[in-house]
Amino acid sequence: MELQLQTVHSSTSPNLYRAISPSSITFSMSEGLFYNVANGYVEGIIRGYRNTLLTGQQYGNLTQCENIDDVKLQLGPAYGDFLAALPPNPPTSALADKALDKLVAEFRYIQANATGSLAKFMEYLTYGYMIDNVALLITGTLHERDTRELLERCHPLGWFETMPVLCVATNIEELYNSVLIETPLAPYFKGSLSHQDLDELNIEIIRNTLYKNYLEDFYNWVNTHPEVAGTPTAEVMSEALEFEADRRSINITLNSFGTELSKQDRKKLYPNFGKLHPEGTLMLSRAEDPEGVRIAVDGVHDYRTFFDATGMGQSGGSGVGNMAGGAGDEGKSLEDMFYQKEVEISKLAFTRQFTHAVVYAWVKLKEQEIRNITWIAECIAQNQKDRIGNYISVF
Amino acid sequence: MSGAADREPVFATRQSLGLMKSKLKGAQVGHDLLKRKSEALTKRFRDITRRIDEAKRKMGRVMQIAAFSLAEVSYAIGGAGIGYQIQESVKSAKLRVRTKQENVSGVFLPQFESFQTEGGSDFAMTGLGKGGQQVQRCRETYTRAVETLVELASLQTAFVILDEVIKVVNRRVNAIEHVIIPRTENTIKYINSELDELDREEFFRLKKVSGKKERAAAAEEVKRQAANKAGTDKENEIDEHSVERHDVLGDQDNEDVIF
Secondary structure (H helix, E strand, O other), X not given: OHHHHHHHHHHHOOOOOOOOOHHXXXXXXXXHHHHHHHHHHHHHHHHHHXXXXXXXXXXXXXXXXXXXXXXXXXXXXXXXXHHHOOOOOOOHHHHHHHHHHHHHHHHHHHHHHOOHHHXXXXXXXXXXXXXXXHHHHHHHHHOOOOHHHHHOOOOHHHOOOOHHHHOOOOOHHHHHHHHHHHOOOHHHHOOOOOHHHHHHOOHHHHHHHHHHHHHHHHHHHHHHOOOOOOOHHHHHHHHHHHHHHHHHHHHHHHHHOXXXXXXXXXXXXXXXXXXXXXXXXXXXXXXXXXXXXXHHHHHOHHHHHHHHHHOOOOOOOOOOOHHHHOOOOOOOOHHHHHHHHHHHHHHHHOOOOOOOHHHHHHHHHHHHHHHHHHHHHHHHHOOOHHHHHHOXXXX | OOHHHOOOOOOOOHHHHHHHHHXXXXXXXXXXXXXXXXXXXXXXXXXXXXXXXXXXXHHHHHHHHHHHHHHHHHHHXXXXXXXXXXXXXXXXXXXXXXXEEEEEOOEEEEEEEEEEOOOOOOOOOOOOOOOHHHHHHHHHHHHHHHHHHHHHHHHXXXXXXXXXXXXXXXXXXXXXXXXXXXXXXXXXXXXXXXHHHHHHHHHHHHXXXXXXXXXXXXXXXXXXXXXXXXXXXXXXXXXXXXXHHHHHHHHHHHHHHHO
């Protein structure tokens, strides 16, 4: 195939890439030539969607709103029909739901048009939400609730066909043996969780174990799948997934302080890749306080900067969560930093062409946008305008 | 004041007067005591009203912060669904309320007191992947909010109870002051006047009786004196006769020796 490409290129425009090394050109051009055959339409649509993301100017307008109706009005051009059904002065959760509906509708459209590796890629994107849904249903089954009611609470992106079947199971063993096996998440259960574990372990540990397996699988997929490995998709996604893995490791460590989660169990939840792996995660597994976490991430420049900026691990280390409960004068918190970083990675993904990663980036940006809208709406609804500027906008 | 009409239906006797007097005294003492109780309660009531005002303002602030921290959680977690997880993972209440009673001048006011049970929270690991810190902070904020609510609840309960009790006490004070005491006083006055009347009647009657007696006595005296006079003359005669006869008899005795 490469040989063929080489000939195609050299015959069409031989002097175009004289300065660049032939092998890399072969590669990118092969992408350039064939990517659009299968995925060009989808990529175009995604880029169109990206342009409808709210800009800093629009966020500025939103923060000036006096009530939720004004917010609704300001969101009119971007969300249009989806907000039309809302009653006057809707609750912020309804607003967020409608915004999410739009994301889901667009995602479904893209998914319907995706083929080949892109289709699989998009499936991978939904697995993260599936894990949340399955965790929710497991919680429901454990407490013997009517799980049918829970289906409404599930994240629509994490919906899969066999999900309603989960509700059939009445006990955890049945759930494990006959139902979970049929879900797309089965490989993530296999080998790391038995049905006794479902009963005994904290649901959060199950969730994070699944997520760890999912991230590793996804990372492995983008780096080994013949259609994806070596392409910009692999490059961008590796960075994004490594960041996600590191973020989870750091968060799990920070959040586990003061809980009964033992260090050994904690170590099992760290994904086995990422910038922190393996030295950083090893140190994280031994950390006992935010200071220890800071030392562990010292080797990675980005994270060290975050920790320095939030002042964590130094004096008291109070600013762990987002916005840190303060009046905003202490700047951003670690989680804000992570969101910021995630959004920046996503933004940069759009500078690359011929990659599936734009879908991932778009979903992440859209999610952040929904969070921002919810935040702004919440601030307006609760009349707490002094911290309304804590949203994250990159465009 | 309907004056004489407003009195208790008693017979105007000395015994009921004593009864009424002790009743009046009791009513006055009771009135004093109740007045003092009412004042103490009112003082307490004002104090509670002030504290309710403070607590309500505080509650407003705390609830606002709490609601906002929930918004932070949903921002960090990125969507709903966290509520359900937390509800499901909670096994027993960590923040509990116990009651004790406080005695304010004879009124029992329940006081609610919140306390945390031992052990960490059941959902300490919720949001382990992301947002866990926010969840914990939200929990703390809401714990504070609930504490404020509990405080407010005990104040409100005390408020309602005190309000009721103060009303009752004031009603009693007023009833004693404006009904019972005047009525008892009226009754006493009535009894006194009746008794005086009786006294006067009695006195008059006695006077009459004694007048009659005197008159009778005087008449008797007169009669007696008259009789006396007449009697003295006759006696004198008799005496003379008897003396003669006596002498005669004595003589006769001596002479009878012969016989």
